[in-house]
Amino acid sequence: MTYDLVIRSLRTVLPDGERPAAVAVRDGLIAAVEAYDAAPPAASTVDLGATALLPGLVDTHVHVNEPGRTEWEGFATATRAAAAGGVTTLIDMPLNSLPPTVTSSALAEKRAAAARACHVDVGFWGGAIPGNAAELRPLHEEGVFGFKCFTSDSGVPEFPPLPPSEMRAAFREIAAFGGLVIVHAEDPETLTVPTGGHYPAFLASRPPSAERRAVEHVIRTARDTGARAHILHLSAADCLDPLAEAQAEGLPITAETCPHYLTLSADDVPGPDVTSYKCCPPIRDPANRERLWDGLAAGIVSCVVSDHSPCTPELKKGDFATAWGGISSLQLGLPAVWTAARARGHDLRTVARWMSEAPAALARVPRKGRIAPGHDADLVAFAADDTFTVDPSALHHRHPVTPYAGRTLAGTVQATWLRGVRVDGRTPTGRLLTRSETP
Template sequence: MTFSLRSRQVYLPGGPRAATVTVAGGRIAAVSGYEDPVDGPVTDLGPLALLPGLVDTHVHVNEPGRTEWEGFASATRAAAAGGVTTIIDMPLNSLPPTTSVAALEAKRAAALGQCHVDVGFWGGAVPGNAADLRPLHDAGVFGFKSFLADSGVPEFPPLDAAGLADAFAAVDALFIVHAEDPERLREARSSRAYADFLASRPPAAEVSAVGIALAAAAAAGARVHILHLSAADALPGLREARAGGVRVTAETCPHYLTLDALAVPDGATEFKCCPPIRDAGNQDRLWGGLADGTISVVVSDHSPSTAELKRRDTGDFAAAWGGIASLQLGLPAVWTAARERGFTLADVVGWMATGPADLVGLARKGRIAVGADADLVAFDPDAVFVVDPAALHHRHPVTPYAARELSGVVRTTWLRGVPTGASPAGELLLREDVP
């Protein structure tokens, strides 16, 4: 089927302009002038902006094995509702973790037929599996995640500096690193005060671990990506390493850009994540890292669990699971804060669609261009809503954004030209060669 969408705000690679986007066979067949004649039916989106579907490269789906925490059906339904048309699933907290080809096959089997958006997979680099990395890469994972500190689950232990070097030597791939140095972390004492938890994970732990990852990447000539950067103190080291030729990129997350440690109520464990949400001054510097390109990607780190594991009964930050589920809310959360700081919707598209797609080499995703997949979002940037947890689609509607007023509403999401809805139509993606 061929059809066209018209908008006065089509977010193209060169910037927004009035245009008509024609879709045929699930791909973008043409981008023409707003009033140009086209074949087939045309829908004028009126005041709505037309964005490329977002790409979220940091999602914990947790299926198989911990499907009671989340699952492919619920996670991808939430993604579609939030304008996300592609996710890359983390190798934990599923059972088994994606650390072998057999485990990848189990993960793909669990996902088959359940996904409302397209889904790819990361592999895991853990102690003792260096020999599995090349076969996993050949089987289609997009790269390899490792932790330098305790992951929170026993089946996915951390690497030390030597283990990270061994992984880099095993395969030429993209390595994504949870960078906290266990030597700089402190044991969190039982407490309802967020400040006590925050003190247990100081910025120095991130700065040190980022340094370890950068040194290993420089020695091996490896490509490394720093996950969920929380501590702005690490930005100078990233800039210096990149200037020195290290192939390094970095991401941050909506919660680090929008939430303030000093505003977290006692016992509000829905705010707990690792690394932690920090203060407003640190947040300002993270926005500066986005402005100068040191940080190029904004992704959710959607890390759900059961409500019980969040220990909302006791409000004990030390005992609660660390993770924020925000797959559906990332776009409005970031857009609300970005606009207040003078950034544009084109900036947000770069950070949340094109940047993540480029990170993993998905050339047909994250952009409105001829030949790209027709993954599109009709977005009302001026609509305002109050977050109602009951309206969220992920399995357990626990969120630090509850009752928060946000700007920007997703009106329709198209996956390869078809509106997302009740029937799962997502495909399972394999790694494409990165130029």
């Protein structure tokens, strides 16, 4: 039987390792994985040679900001950048759009804004905020992948943090229908106001203890309620011990970190006006960064996702006390992580597990994250040995602001296929996804 497409690579990154293979695609799915020198009949064949073939990345932490703040980003630009960076599936955060995705009607508005605009597949998180407990089950039934909440100020007034009593009630309700809670964990009582606009003052205002105390609170709440919980954008390596203990206890607690925490450090920040480095929680010192790598290698941290959180250039002006906190890196996550990972002895299979397989498993996105028969033919041609210097003007997200400007990174995305069709950046072919109960 003829296949629609066969892609051959000497470096095909499969669930059991990297090896030469030919990936055969039919009707948008991977139909077979055969030997590299096999010649299955196909309408089209691509031979990548030594260029690696990876599963499409699954980025479960992206702020698209549409509707309501589309001038910050938007589905068209975010998903074009995603495809250019090898991301074939993203899940949009419930803020900073207006309205936030905390009601069924807001979810409908979000889906309407995304319809026919996406270059990759897109799903949606719901939000848990004070007063919306009655909305959680309906949102779950309408297919959101889980519920984000904050323990401290989110930065936008329409998405306030959950106080401890309401957080416990939300966890209990979400546990009752088998949902997932994802938490921005910083203890509000430990955070302080920066004493100046330079980076050291900002860093001191959000110490590692703020993260650890909030993570410990999440662990206690998950233990008491039975909820499945996930710690977002882990920055402080001091949190690794309580997370490891909770996981050893058998609690369903996972954690992610981000490319900027693994590749940048506080020592890299040039001055108080280079606010492209500002994010919450903050980028910390080099020793902390290396401990995060250790936690990732040990499996305490399972996912690496972008936390792409853009804004208008005007909101990034000023200093570290006043500028918007968020890093734009959706297109650069794979080469940034690969550059640092290979320097530490990690291979492409491991990077694919962190950036494709584990995020897909976290969100329970079916048929994503692996090159295996029955999975969507979401594939990435990645020239792992090529290098490039980051030029912000070449990035596809709406505003060319990034802390990676001028950095030399290893690995270039040569092509991205979504369900076996090459993404051209002009014709949106992405689908809107809903949650599956498949573990």
